Amino acid sequence: MNKPLHLCIVMIGLVMFFGCTVGRDYKRPTVNVPVAFKELKGWKEAQPRDHEITIQWWKVFNDPLLNSLEEQVSISNQSLVQAEAQYRQALALVQGARANYFPQITASAAVTRAQSSGSSNSNTGTTTANQHLVSLSAGWEIDIWGSVRRQVESNTANAQASAADLQALRLSLQAELAQDYFLLCTLDAQKKILDDTVAAYQKALELTKNRYKAGVAAKAEVAQALTQLKSTQAQAIDIGVQRAQLEHAIALLIGKAPADFSISTTSITAKMPQIPIAIPSALLERRPDIASAERSIAAANAQIGVAKSAYFPSLSLSASTGYQSAGLVDLFAAPGFFWALGPAALGQTLFDGGARKAQSEQAIAAYEGSVAAYRQTVLASFQQVEDNLSTLRILDDEARVQDEALISARESVALTTNQYKAGTVSYLNVIITQYVALTNERAALGIRGQRLTAAVLLINALGGGWNASELPTPDRLVGKPAMQDGDK
Numbered sequence: 001m002n003k004p005l006h007l008c009i010v011m012i013g014l015v016m017f018f019g020c021t022v023g024r025d026y027k028r029p030t031v032n033v034p035v036a037f038k039e040l041k042g043w044k045e046a047q048p049r050d051h052e053i054t055i056q057w058w059k060v061f062n063d064p065l066l067n068s069l070e071e072q073v074s075i076s077n078q079s080l081v082q083a084e085a086q087y088r089q090a091l092a093l094v095q096g097a098r099a100n101y102f103p104q105i106t107a108s109a110a111v112t113r114a115q116s117s118g119s120s121n122s123n124t125g126t127t128t129a130n131q132h133l134v135s136l137s138a139g140w141e142i143d144i145w146g147s148v149r150r151q152v153e154s155n156t157a158n159a160q161a162s163a164a165d166l167q168a169l170r171l172s173l174q175a176e177l178a179q180d181y182f183l184l185c186t187l188d189a190q191k192k193i194l195d196d197t198v199a200a201y202q203k204a205l206e207l208t209k210n211r212y213k214a215g216v217a218a219k220a221e222v223a224q225a226l227t228q229l230k231s232t233q234a235q236a237i238d239i240g241v242q243r244a245q246l247e248h249a250i251a252l253l254i255g256k257a258p259a260d261f262s263i264s265t266t267s268i269t270a271k272m273p274q275i276p277i278a279i280p281s282a283l284l285e286r287r288p289d290i291a292s293a294e295r296s297i298a299a300a301n302a303q304i305g306v307a308k309s310a311y312f313p314s315l316s317l318s319a320s321t322g323y324q325s326a327g328l329v330d331l332f333a334a335p336g337f338f339w340a341l342g343p344a345a346l347g348q349t350l351f352d353g354g355a356r357k358a359q360s361e362q363a364i365a366a367y368e369g370s371v372a373a374y375r376q377t378v379l380a381s382f383q384q385v386e387d388n389l390s391t392l393r394i395l396d397d398e399a400r401v402q403d404e405a406l407i408s409a410r411e412s413v414a415l416t417t418n419q420y421k422a423g424t425v426s427y428l429n430v431i432i433t434q435y436v437a438l439t440n441e442r443a444a445l446g447i448r449g450q451r452l453t454a455a456v457l458l459i460n461a462l463g464g465g466w467n468a469s470e471l472p473t474p475d476r477l478v479g480k481p482a483m484q485d486g487d488k
Helices: 003-018 057-061 064-076 078-101 147-213 219-253 280-286 288-309 355-421 427-461
Strands: 104-116 127-142 314-325 337-341 345-347
Touching: 057 064, 057 147, 057 427, 064 078, 064 147, 064 219, 078 147, 147 219, 147 288, 147 427, 219 427, 280 288, 280 355, 288 355, 355 427
Parallel strands: none
Antiparallel strands: 104 127, 127 314, 314 337, 314 345
16 A cells, blocks of 8 residues: 555544544433323223223224224325425435535546647647546545534434424324314214204194194294294204315315215214323323424534534545546556545634624524423423313213203103193293203213313323334434334
8 A cells, every 4th residue: 555545544544533523412301290190180090001092093982984084194184295295305314414424426537629839949830639537536524523423413303303293293183183073973963953853843833833723822832933943943054064164174184175075974973982191201202292392402402513513623535546548549558547645625714703603602592492392392291181181071070960951951841841732831931941952952962072072182182192212213214214104
């Protein structure tokens, strides 16, 4: 080995050995985590206890139609397609940053035909000659201070955050679909009650007309019965507005045009699940939005190192080799071979008007902002769990009382109707009891729908069966395709 090449290799080895990575190594920020949820008191735990929420959490409601709709979200929803594309962009940035670890090698080939001027001190005239060149050049900026390493670290953390964002969006869309579906089922059930009530009111109107014809009822009672009938019919028709909008929303969530999708009239068949609740600290590993916020901190921390590395000198190496000849035939002959090492350049910025200081301060401020965002996300997650725990507990108590009120209202309608037929009360009494009964019927259905919605929101707040261990590791990020449900 010749002496220049030997010295170059030794210098590179020393630089790589003694090189360091500037900036602080990442540590996850601490957050205040309560020991237990405030609203968990009296919560009925799922049995067996090891039955945890899975990534296909909607199956706990045991509704086949809901299952089929949820499966289409991950396949056809265009917002998810967009998020997956953004995740692939993040992967490409990781690959681009890693490429800076290696030298850049370029190949070139050139042909030059040139005419030289005649010399004034000789009798030689102008000459024309060809010049053929084939060469390889290599350039490499050595990562002495870890700028490339910190950039790779930052891009890797950003890619992991993007993967978590993708899962958070998927979970949000799935939860939104379930909420829309249960509300639609509730409206269908209320529509059926109103239709049944309209049929009953129609019979009551006929009864009142017959009593009027017999002279035992006033004409005002006929008008009251007709008003009650038409008012209830209007309520039944009005439900169609919201139902149509919910059907359109579900179509959008599964990636279809509303004109190509419809749901037949259905009823509430879903069962209220028993949802297992873990300790609050488990949310830090089970919520994708928290994982995304935490990975964003890691990315911001690495950018501090990138900014600080600009304060130190840079070292770049270059080399070239190839063949040069006047004739194409003997281009690759030994006499035409050439090589060169260098320049080996060491550069240091002496004055930049405060640009590096500004970049460093910007990176530190971005890090501190991401820490605050992470802690706020954690606090918001605790609030969401507490909100839905209390909602489910209170709605459970309300449902029991409402069911008792409904039983009483139905009994009141039967008694008052018999009294009216016997002529002991006016039709106004019947209208009042029927209105109260209908209101309680719809209230009972509404509470059932609210309980199902709160269950969906609680599962969503608990992370929907996801775990931070499912995030792609740095080694898997290079060349990894977009994540799907259940990727490990």
